[in-house]
Amino acid sequence: MSNEIAILGAGMHPWGKWGHNFVEYGVAAAREALADAGVPWRDIRFVSGGATVRCGYPGYVAGATFAQALGWQGAEVNTSYAACASGSQALAAARNKILSGECEVALVVGADTTPKGFLAPAGGYRPEDPDWVRFYLGITNPTYFALYARRRMDVYGDTLEDFAAVKVKNSRVGSKNPRARYRKCFSAEDVAASAMVADPLRLMDICATSDGGAALVVSSLDYAKRMGKKHAPRVSAISTVTPTFASGVIEMPDIATDSAAAEGVEAIAYRSKIPLKAYEEAGIGPEDIDLAEVYDLSTALELDWIEDLQLAPRGEAAALLRAGDTALGGSIPVNVSGGLACFGEAVPAQALAQVCELTWQLRGEAGDRQVDGAKVGITANQGLFGHGSSVIVKA
């Protein structure tokens, strides 16, 4: 298909709390991706960075920051901010540059250093900022995850044991991932013994924040062929659609949804719309998917995503989980990287890390985590301010 690009290389700095500058993680990931691709740094004509807003000016201009750190060689740069979807937006910018013929090979990088504990807004008295308002009123990120989780329990009959089973599943496979931060296998008892944070979610149901970096080297299919890599995995679709009025689900950082009271307006859940464009663009459906990397900010949210990706009918993701279908070896493995449960969120790197995992899986290089015969993978994530993304990668 004409809108595909090749993934020549993938690289990651292991996730953790290393206490270094984010640039170090980005450069390490970039060098690994370049080496993996076999592309000399000087051949890269476009550097697309995911912005990290917590690191001041070098983070706001991530594309230039990484290009300079790798040594200025004249490549054009771009910096994308799209919250949790920043990496996908940076990838989309690289794809546009390649498909337009302006460049043949590009480097996409995201890296972050995150603070301990709750992510918090800027200070002052700023009622015009919804992020400030909700924190002032005592509403943190886990509040939203917990509201969705409780909804699942009440509407679909999901249980605390189901949520714990997601953590157990992801920790088991994540323990085999050398790039993951948390590599211990947790039991349902461990989850149940962890502190309640936002009922019904306990500490071990909620993902941490981490330092980390991820990078991809992407190119035109023509360039890949000339490199002798015509069988490299391809990005077949990138969706970064925004919500459609009226929002049907309360979303971080808002204190209220839109009103659907006007004539002709209906409430629409954003999350379920994100993958639709990806499926359409790739010309495939959920039945074609071999594995998925989804944004498990909470254990319960992984179940929401499975339904949003239409890998299970609405309300039936827990049944899939209980049958073992979403585990490694199941019919539709979800988060075989270990997911956010094992990584912790490094915002501008995370969407790229999802694509890195798909790349290794589709090449058959995922070792103990390998999904047998994986040919098509999908990612999904959603963050603040109407940002979300879904990427489809084909072998």
Place this chain on the structure above:
Amino acid sequence: MSGKPQTPAIDGWHTMASSPHLIGTRCRSCGTYSFPKQAHYCRNPDCEGTEFEELELSRTGHIWSYTNACYKPPEPYVAAEPFVPYAIAAVQLEKEEMVILGQVVEGVTVEQLKVGMPVELVLEPLHETDDDIKVTWKWQPVAL
């Protein structure tokens, strides 16, 4: 509590009456409600309305979902010492067809809440300053 005056934690977001209401707006062109108030443009993509009437939103609704805060949120939240966990509800307003978040009144725990439970809006202290007591809207289960 002291004899300090009660003032809204966020100015202009709710009335201070004994049966308080949140203050929102309604687009004069398409009828879309907004909370917080919308002053310049309508969120409806099919509406170019620029005039909004300020109005009191329904002060009753039903719980869409609920949770609690077991840990002290970061600033700008002002927490009492020691921190006392509180419940939180997302409440569906029928007429406005929207969901609004808020704390649940003191003393009510998640074990007492259910999805679909009717609630009404009340005012309760959020925190105290040297000069006044900052109050905000909270949801009170009607049957409790």
